[in-house]
Amino acid sequence: MLACKTPKLEAPELGRCFACLIRERGICGALSEQQLLKFKHIARHRTYRPGERILSSENAADFLGAINSGVVKVTKILADGRQQIVGLLFPPNCVGHTYGKTNAYFVEAATPVELCCFERGGFDRLSAEYPGLSRHLLDQTLKELESAQDWMVLLGRKTAEEKVASLLLMLATRAAPSHDCNGYKAPRVAEFELHLKRDEIADFLGLTYETVCRQIAALKKRDIVRFSGTRRFSVPDLEPLATLAG
Amino acid sequence: MLACKTPKLEAPELGRCFACLIRERGICGALSEQQLLKFKHIARHRTYRPGERILSSENAADFLGAINSGVVKVTKILADGRQQIVGLLFPPNCVGHTYGKTNAYFVEAATPVELCCFERGGFDRLSAEYPGLSRHLLDQTLKELESAQDWMVLLGRKTAEEKVASLLLMLATRAAPSHDCNGYKAPRVAEFELHLKRDEIADFLGLTYETVCRQIAALKKRDIVRFSGTRRFSVPDLEPLATLAG
């Protein structure tokens, strides 16, 4: 992975930033080297194990964290325990925008996760100086909003089969570009990681885990997806999957 | 309405902005009078009738519009015609962030709508000078994202009864503060406007319009809401409604 980082002349003080996997694509991409240096001073690296809580409504965020690696899931919960995953975040996106209090929520690591965290006060102070940064954050948030809206269509209007197909399609198509680096294209029929357990998938799709099981089983039987084990799958041909996704 | 605008000393050139209903709360709230003047030069007032298309995926937005009055709905559509309302926008929010092309969408007036529109290029050029503006837009977008996520919980996990109750509750609670002005409190048992037709409500809640009808009828029978006509309602007591909303 590190091997494909573009070597560039950078201030040696940048240290870890120099090797950062999301240096170009993340929020830091909006910064010059001098600016980056200032941010580095308030940055702190954190790691989380799968399932570990990153923040929640009881435990408000005092930091903004850029995801270096791993997958983060955001879950909202109703009073009686029903829950809905309202977002999956991948590198180079950010966690830590504070949410309101309409519903309780929590943010946790779905896989091993590395964050680059900025203490909120310091970040806001610095970002006021660099307009490009909040512009960048705005773009990122708009993209999140758009995915949220697409997911609303899925939740409100798609059938169970379409929901499952959509999820697999989403993972298959979005996993691809994240695995290539500087133009390297992953082979067509790659294996993709299903980062979630069956009940998490259910919470993402607004179904029960039994229904998820049955739908996955049906897709396997029709050879539209192939599973090795329970969490890795490949897609022989994207087209029929895309058709089913609606 | 105009009567409750706080009179303030402002540059006379501001003209329409002087009387703008969302001057304080909208994006212009982030601007000084001098800055506002520059924006006024590229601003254009537009009005739309109920049902009129404001923009869509075929007809990409070349402007950003702050909603002065009225309600705007954003709808996404699947290839086979199923549709889902993914957002209702009220003053002083903005329309015109371009969306991607995952799903076709359109944005239209749900009621008579007034927009204050900024041609995109000019707006971006000016906003680069005023960092407060994209910060403001970011905050607004984060709020939209949060409502979208709350709606995902509703779509994915709530029952038909809870969905309808949630919508009525949302309109009742969010309509209240928008009707008072400078601290004036609306009377406790006010009438609220249901800006949408039954089938639009259905598209908003991920139901069929028959189901919406039945659920509304059930709420009426239990005297949890009272309808006058088909589009106006009052809530004798918010508590039972809130309980049903889940």
Next chain:
DNA sequence: CGTTGGATTGATATGTTTCAAGTGGAGTGG
């Protein structure tokens, strides 16, 4: 007074959930 578009109500069909039982693999300890 007929027409029209939205809203309502009823009967039936169906997809998904619920409840319940069973499988299979990974890890553990004898």
Next chain:
DNA sequence: CCACTCCACTTGAAACATATCAATCCAACG
């Protein structure tokens, strides 16, 4: 190396909520 346990996953049958299909109803309007 083999039971044993645990946890995630799978599968089946029955129950249920919502969708679908089909009549009306009703108010607005020309």
